[in-house]
Amino acid sequence: MALAITDACTGCYGCQTVCPTGAVRPRPPRFTILAASCTECAGSYDQPQCAAICPVEGAIVNSLGLPLNPPGSLAPQTPFDQTVRSGPWASS
Numbered sequence: 483m484a485l486a487i488t489d490a491c492t493g494c495y496g497c498q499t500v501c502p503t504g505a506v507r508p509r510p511p512r513f514t515i516l517a518a519s520c521t522e523c524a525g526s527y528d529q530p531q532c533a534a535i536c537p538v539e540g541a542i543v544n545s546l547g548l549p550l551n552p553p554g555s556l557a558p559q560t561p562f563d564q565t566v567r568s569g570p571w572a573s574s
């Protein structure tokens with residue numbers, strides 16, 4: 483099992499700096515993941531570090547092609563969102 487990087491990658495270097503196995507390699511102007519070296523971070527971390535740091539939705543996918551950061555998952559929360567969620571009118 484291994485993750486993969488799609489053409490959505492912007493080449494920010496983030497995932498390369500955190501990969502514990504050196505599986506992330508340059509593929510200018512983006513990066514790629516060497517499947518043989520990717521452990522999905524098993525034994526090192528409780529979640530894939532590349533996906534945890536990646537700021538681009540859809541840039542990292544699993545072996546089924548499903549994004550670990552799907553559309554909308556990295557959308558910033560506004561102060562208004564946070565107020566609504568924590569205020570007395572927040573739904574439980």
Ligand code: SF4
Binds near residue numbers: 506519522530532
């Ligand atoms: S899942 Fe872990 S081992 Fe695989 S490329 Fe991402 S950071 Fe590296």
Ligand code: SF4
Binds near residue numbers: 495513532
């Ligand atoms: S963290 Fe995401 S956008 Fe940055 S190089 Fe890795 S896959 Fe590309």
